[in-house]
Amino acid sequence: MPKNKTHKGAAKxxxxxxxxxxxxxxxxxxxxFEAKSxxxxxxxxxxGVLSKADTPRMKKLLGL
Incomplete structure (x- = not known):
């Protein structure tokens, strides 16, 4: 079975x-930025820390 590749966009x-x-x-x-307070x-x-909902998907992309 081949190795999983890291999603380079997510890794950056x-x-x-x-x-x-x-x-x-x-x-x-x-x-x-002029429009933002x-x-x-x-x-x-x-x-900031990623939300709990996004964490499993991002871990899969990173190969964790």
Whole structure:
């Protein structure tokens, strides 16, 4: 049986923490910042933990 390949698009966007959680950048954080409030921009900056619903699918893409 052949080896599973890692989904390279997912691998570039998501990383695994030491405890096994998946972390990635927040959405809506690329452009059109003039239209977004300061509090919203602060909230979506940095990284965040993926939701429980998305985690199994992303782990499969990453080969975990």
């Amino acid at each position: 966007r998501i990383r695994v923490t030491g405890t096994g959680k998946l972390v990635g950048e927040h959405q809506n954080n690329q452009h059109k 300061s509090s919203r921009k602060r909230r979506i900056s940095g990284t």
